[in-house]
Amino acid sequence: MDITPDSGLEEFRSEVVEFLDTAPTPEILEAGRKTTSVFAPFEQVMAWHRILHTRGWSAPDWPEEYGGPGWSVEQRYIFATEYQKRGLPPLLPNGLKMVGPLLMELGSPEQKDRYLPGILSGEDYWTQGYSEPAAGSDLASLSCSAVADGDDYILNGSKIWTTYAHHANRMFMLVRTSNEGPKQAGITFLLLDRMDYPGMEVRPIIGLDGAPEQCEVFFTDVRVPQSGRVGAENDGWAVSKQLLKHERGGGAQSPMLRHRLDVVREAAAQTPSAFGGFLADDAAFQRDLGELEAEVSSLEHFEKLAISGHPMVKDRAYPSLNKILSTELTQRISTLMTDVVGLDALPDQRDALSVGSDTEPLGDDLSLIAMPYYLNSRATTIYAGTNEVQRDLIARTQRP
């Protein structure tokens, strides 16, 4: 075992700190403070993405040949930690962590040339068209159809839970190209190079937190080019499984969760306890916080093992373990956050929460975000395959 720190890393850290302390605009910092989801406020996070890109740091995990900075595992972890310490809005994952890596692996040379630069630079936002009203975690039940017609496909059906589709200019999706054989065998992976094809309609859905983060997208005889297909026709299930690996297993969540927990810890020192003194002095609160502190540390250790290439990453259950660990911890922290905020979590502050709003927030930053964060976090154990499905997958790997 070797984790000897490299002295060059401290120099790297100062370079990161210097940039992260000076580059974000006030709007970007505000967006960070008002982030209550995996998905930060759209305009500001994309602006921040483009600023990071000019520094060459928009895609820390990408290989150098595709425009990544070529950082070591330690450097990436330092970057993530310093990034989260400042509460900066996390870049949107769909392009950088999902369709980007997928195209590197399975895209054609033309597709890579055409799409990767826009993902890297933050010019494009890709929405994910997977789920349908009758096909969520049982994704293979999807029915949105693509029928070949000359060089095109003609699409009919709908997609749901397409995050930020109302902001997107591109979409990656799964479509049904055949009804024969097992249901997994008739699925094709498709890239749409625009969102305004005739016959396409995007309708935002208002979530529990009051925000239009998710959308529904309807297709009525929409004609799109077949050149957007990744992999072979009817081979989309295998393609999507590659992508799911990135979606469930990618990136380090612990720096963000540590930041959130630190915010809770600080707030508890100022929050009066109904039993006298401050909440921070209450034994029951201390144990709850301490357990979460230990859990965040364990997730951190788990993620460090993973990025160091420890053999457990090769465990077939790894993406599911990772997904469950980070999402359930997210929920537990969001719960403690609302506990600390107490009554101040109750006012509906949607107006104050939008970036650039003139509405004066009631209470502090934490009381502004606690409840929307808690409500939004309910989705973490549902998306990317519910945690029940993940447990099924883990259990399947345990069968002798």
Next chain:
Amino acid sequence: MDFTYTEEQEQLRSSLVSALRRNYTLAQRQDIVASKDGWSPAVWEQLTELGLTAIPFSEEVGGLDGSIVDLVAVAEIFGAHLVAEPWIPSTVLAGGVLAAFPDLPEARSLLEQIAAGEAIGALAHEEGRGTPDPALITMEAERTGEGYTLTGEKRMVLHGAAADIVLVTARLDGELALFIVDGTAPAATKFTTIDGRPAAHLRFEATSAKLIASEAEARVREALNRAIIVLAAETVGAMGALLEQTVEYAHTRQQFGSPIGAFQVIAHRMADMKLAYAKSRATLLHTTAVAEAGQPSAHDIAVLKTQVGRLGRSVGEAAIQIHGGVGMTDELPIGHLHKRILTIDALLGSAEYHARALGAPRAAKVDGSAGDERQPSTTEKELFHADI
């Protein structure tokens, strides 16, 4: 960053596993535990031959110059196989504390015997509830004409009544000091712990003792932190064994016409066991790597002890539940593994204690920048949380 065992360590592990599978089945182990002394000198000799009593000590005292990683690599396997020989009391606790004083000739000669497996050591440190931290030890040492005497009680001294070398922590002029007493001198209340190990409460009544080191607190703490890592490794090993045996059982045992592992409720509970194991093992390997590189922080140690205590208990409880009635019996390793986990949780501060330490307000920073100006509610808190 590299958190894997070396090829050499993996080799040691696999030879140890095959030796234990051959000579240390549960039935054999239970006979040993039920014997008069509760451990087997013959097995001890084998462990000594494999070098396991010498691993962490310097070559000067006959040790192998091994690291904390070597200890952890072995302890995981000891945990999985419920090895009851006094490796923790002698090699890890007594040896670990002595090894913290490499400059003292007295400590060196005692270590030679411990490293060779010729003498069994014990560390009398805990004084009952609430003294997992060396700063909280209250036993006073008194100066007499020719030396020192100790008065008071030490509790839960592993191997305490049968050790050749009994080390005792006590206060001398307010500072924590380390003493050695004649193994037969203190009055011992002997008992066997729930996981089948010999232990004792030791009563000292002006018992004469020899001073080994004064102002020993920092080094004792360091040694105890390393012992916590090794104990955690035993828990993680036990968790792995519980998971493996439970998965195997659930796919064999038929109820309602199917293996019970096919029922989703059971499958999910086993997935949770695996999650708990993955978290605990990741935390163990990380803390071990940090300890090898230098000193783990109080935070690192508290995280580890919290996690293996809580998660270990949850894995053991799930294993018993999934095994059903048979999991309640003495005949399967399941209950014994769980009892080992419970024992380790109680030693050197429980999960509850360490979790509260993690959740308590952080002490003021040295530069006073974001300091906590409120008064800590107890001295204990102040002492323990100094660097969490």
